[in-house]
Amino acid sequence: MDVLDLARWQFGITTVVHFFFVPFTISMAFLVAIMQSVWMRTKSERWLRLTKFFGKLLLINLAVGVVTGLVQEFQFGMNWSDFSRFVGDVFGAPLAMEALLAFYLESVFVGVWIFGWGRIPPKIHLTTIWVTAFGTLLSAYFILAANSFMQNPVGYEIDEAAGCAELTDIWAVLTNKVLLVTFPHTIFAAFMVGGGVVAAVAMWHLVRGARNPDDAAPGAPSDRGAFRTALRIGAVTVLIGGIGVAITGDTQGKVMTEVQPMKMASAEALYETAQPAPFSLFTVGTLDGSEALYSIEVPQLLSFLGTGSFDGQVEGINDLQAQYEELYGPGDYSPNIPVTYWTFRMMITMGGLAGLIALWQLWATRRGRVPASPWALRAAAVLPVLPLAGNAFGWIFTEMGRQPWLVFGLMRTESGISPSTSATTVFVSLAAFTVLYAGLTWLWVYLLLRHARPGLPDVTPTGGDAEPDQPDEADADKPLSFAY
């Protein structure tokens, strides 16, 4: 493999793994903030226990999210220095804004939240988790602004003398129409992850409790009530997220058909322009434009997805290829078709299945019921994995679908690589990151399971909901309510 392949693999691996943690953090921060708010309002211990329980899962996840995010900011310069030179004037601005406006908020206030239990006034403590949650949203916005520029460059001019893009309109970059649909799509998808985790963990505890009432921990009856509430909150979150993802995904498809028609044609492996165009649910074949062996098609659906009309015209790969050759010169302008075709379908399937499980969970817990079948445990095991995989497939689709462009229409992927870096260097770092990321993903799963398995934590009497310490108090030597 040459430098280009190695650098692409490295970017792919580090980014996809980073994006396991990001949606988890975004949604869980909000869910925990909501739980803590309800506790503040109702003073019901159940909500405090839920806050602490899911708060711990949030922190296990946040730690990996933060450290893998560091790599992202560095590798543009390390592996993609010509890209950084070319777009730095435009692309650097949202990255710097992310650090200054959002990342400080998250990192500073989550520290206060972690250590603030029992040490700072409860209302301020509650505010810190909300600020953290808000910071994660803002982070997502700026990072997606940078990414959307690569999908659909706006607000720039090419400086021919310097050979690079120059920012002319920051507002255009921050209101890029791709950004405006990608942001809600990504956030709704993130909520499916957090909701899925909450619903799955709660259901696992409920099923276990229902099947073995004897080995339930002390205080189990209130655990049951609390977990039932958590299950329903999680399931509703997955459903709302799912509906939001579907609506925004539909809009995004139409925007993409407009700005990157090749990506949408590749999503269907549509070689010849069609009007109306069908959408295939499943295809057995090579997807290389020759006849497919077997395919299930829904007539006119692609037309509707792409254009909003059931008999709209959708351009095919061959026509687009001809157009691009005329515009940009000879070359292959289509992405890897099997990858785009299948990741697009996997994304939708994963999200859809998660939504169905959530719907079933609500049904199974109606009017005080608690599911106890082995199928409920199996559903709990797969529920968080589905939206996580859906998120990953979605990103692989959107990034692979942009190929061969790094910045659509402006810079090809092979031109963005660092010219001075050797294949050995990139290989060493790819190997190091792959091993490290495999290790930390394993550790992440291990710790999540380990801390999800015990029931809700005990919060009385020194569990941390006490009034804040006064520095001059007589009990100045009393242990911290939270310490690493």
Added chain:
Amino acid sequence: MESTTLWFLLIAVLWTGYLALEGFDFGVGLLTRRFARDDTERRVLINTIGPVWDGNEVWVITAVGATFAAFPEWYSTAWSAYYLPLLLILLALIGRGLAFEYRAKGDTDSWRRRWDLVIFVGSAVPAFVWGVILAGFVQGLPLDARHDFVGGWADLVTPYTLLGGVVTLALALLHGTHYVALKTVGDIRVRARRLAGRLAVPVGVVLAAFLAWTLLRDDTPSRLAAAGALVTVAAVAAGATAIARGREGWAFVATFAAVAGTAVTLFAALFPDVLPSTLDAANGLTTANASSSDYTLTVMTWVAVPFVPAVLIYQSWVYWMFRKRIGVQHIP
């Protein structure tokens, strides 16, 4: 002021903030190895920085992000040239960040011992390598006409840059020791004071040697760089006096000033270059030829002017919030 000069200044400020803030939490990480006598003492040390280390680390993310936005050529050239040293830093910071959060989440001794080692190595490696890189900016690198690095390891790791690494490591250790003396009670506090007293002279000597070398590299060293060097050496001496008198707060302020003085010397010696070329002066990067367009710098200035002070205010508030000293009796 030229907007490029303003942004050079701002990036210098961000690096200073990073070295001064994460500097002491690296120092605390270094102390967890020999200084801490048992697991409880180690936990006291870790908890003195528990609420703040993550916020400290954001300073480097902002410094790097600001460099990308304001001087994309500097970011691109330097980051591809320092590829492997940066890889070491990333691996160290990843491990370290996980270690703080995960150390307490297992319950065997071997689990904790492994994470303790990660905290130590994860603090030592970046504290050293950042110094090598910053000194490397002053020293310059072999760059071709496209500003691409054309050298090898021997250009990145030289006696001067190695000394730069020793300097940031030594400063972090002294700064962290002052911080521990300031933030703890009991035996740890007493021992931290004693250790700080013993470290002051060797750290002062290493610093003085490095700063003198930095000044002597230039035929006409800038007055600002010389002033930074003087402040640094005076601050280390003042810190030693303060800690000997039991004034830990002032000792901490003194090493803060020493870090700032070192950063002033380095960045003043660098300006107006950002990364000179050792092959041909014309190939070097300066604030003028590495910078973004005026428009981008203006936009970024409008963002930085309200938000850098805002960050300083809320981050200071956090330090105030967690101002209480802790000791072994506070560890649950």
